[in-house]
Amino acid sequence: DQQVKQNSPSLSVQEGRISILNCDYTNSMFDYFLWYKKYPAEGPTFLISISSIKDKNEDGRFTVFLNKSAKHLSLHIVPSQPGDSAVYFCAAMNTGFQKLVFGTGTRLLVSP
Amino acid sequence: EAGVTQFPSHSVIEKGQTVTLRCDPISGHDNLYWYRRVMGKEIKFLLHFVKESKQDESGMPNNRFLAERTGGTYSTLKVQPAELEDSGVYFCASSSRRSNYGYTFGSGTRLTVV
DSSP: OOSEEOOOSEEEEETTSOEEEEEEEOOTTOOEEEEEEEOTTSOOEEEEEEETTOSEEEETTEEEEEETTTTEEEEEESSOOGGGOEEEEEEEEOTTTOOOEEOOOEEEEEEO | OOOOEEEOSEEEEOTTOOEEEEEEOOTTOOEEEEEEEOTTOOEEEEEEEETTEEEEOTTOOSTTEEEEOGGGSOEEEEESSOOGGGOEEEEEEEEOTTOOSOOEEOOOEEEEEO
16 A cells, blocks of 8 residues: 555656656645655655645755645656656655655766 | 765675664764665665654664664664565665755665675
8 A cells, every 4th residue: 555656766867857656645644745865775865845735845956846636746856867866756745644655766877 | 965874884794694784974963764775676665864863764664674873973873683685785874854855875785695
């Protein structure tokens, strides 16, 4: 019973282009969503988050969009850089419980 | 500030043995979490400490797993006896009470049970 799904295990884009990573969730009680970035042999690193009361949050090259009616969020990276190559995890929580529920991750490869 | 420190970074043990993982959170962080990633799947919640108290241990797989956080500082996660399905990467994370839920994770302990 996977409550957070990342259906694309991998994504390849060219440097300078936009990367779009997608995430779907099933639990309507989730009210906070996060994206983490993970390099090999390291722990996940927090990237950006969004509350369910918003539909967009931007931080530099990273923008997260939330569509609550569709239970869908996406992470846009513009422009993509080779250093962005990593595994990206979508996570969700109900802030009353502070327990992150993660997706299975999408491996992003940005080629020069 | 120093990050979340976990050790050992790798551990290989035989089925039936005992292993203890340790996590040192960021100083002053009341919240400490354990997560596990098995076989390249999703990262799954194990438990949450607030200071020395277990706030939520709903993710602990079974009673072979025992977590402690004596004095509200570092935490240990003991697996006894270890089974093959316990293999995976165990992550610890910490956060302060005023965080934006963007927890700081350690680099993890890769546990292999053979």
